[in-house]
Amino acid sequence: MLRTAIASPLAARSLALRSVTPAMTVVAARHSSSGSQPQDTLQAVAAVKQLRPTSPHLTIFARWLPMVMSISHRFTGGGLSALFYGAGLAAAAGAGSADFVQAVAALPAPIFYAGKLAIAAPFAYHTVNGIRHLAWDSGRFLTLDAVYKTGYVTLGATASARSLCS
Numbered sequence: 001m002l003r004t005a006i007a008s009p010l011a012a013r014s015l016a017l018r019s020v021t022p023a024m025t026v027v028a029a030r031h032s033s034s035g036s037q038p039q040d041t042l043q044a045v046a047a048v049k050q051l052r053p054t055s056p057h058l059t060i061f062a063r064w065l066p067m068v069m070s071i072s073h074r075f076t077g078g079g080l081s082a083l084f085y086g087a088g089l090a091a092a093a094g095a096g097s098a099d100f101v102q103a104v105a106a107l108p109a110p111i112f113y114a115g116k117l118a119i120a121a122p123f124a125y126h127t128v129n130g131i132r133h134l135a136w137d138s139g140r141f142l143t144l145d146a147v148y149k150t151g152y153v154t155l156g157a158t159a160s161a162r163s164l165c166s
């Protein structure tokens with residue numbers, strides 16, 4: 001197929017136009033119109049492709065809040081699942097006794113509160129953001145503006161809900 005595509009400068013140029021960015025097509029078109037061979041055109045395209053950033057090129061996205069909140073929802077969901085399955089299995093294996101509760105209560109205050117924060121914050125975030133997801137599922141708040149506004153409300157509500165747990 002590639003042989004067919006590079007059978008003529010025109011075909012090579014068309015291949016370049018279909019698969020590359022505007023900047024690359026300019027380079028390819030210059031090569032074609034200068035009478036160079038189709039292989040030269042493809043080599044030029046390949047050379048320009050080397051300059052392209054590797055995908056996923058996250059830093060080019062301007063709308064980072066929805067992206068970060070989306071991946072955070074997945075991470076907190078996965079983390080909570082691991083925590084709750086782990087706690088369930090531990091309980092089934094006989095942990096969770098009065099000794100365990102006493103050991104947790106005896107932890108130094110900074111470690112105790114850091115531990116509570118590490119559990120309460122993702123739980124609060126996932127719950128509030130989960131309600132936001134359910135609102136989207138019902139067809140509400142789907143404009144870009146609303147996605148941002150509900151995002152800020154979610155972050156504010158998460159901070160308040162988390163402080164209730166401290």
Ligand code: HEM
Nearest residue numbers: 073074076077078080081084126127128129130131133134
């Ligand atoms: C301990 C409690 C919870 C655990 C372990 C948990 C776990 C998870 C996990 C693993 C996912 C899949 C994430 C992904 O792959 O993208 C998820 C998604 C979701 N969770 Fe939770 N979750 C919990 C509590 C909640 C609560 C309280 C709510 C709502 C009030 C909620 C609402 C949602 C929603 C709506 C989704 C789907 C998001 C989407 O459409 O992509 N979750 N949860």
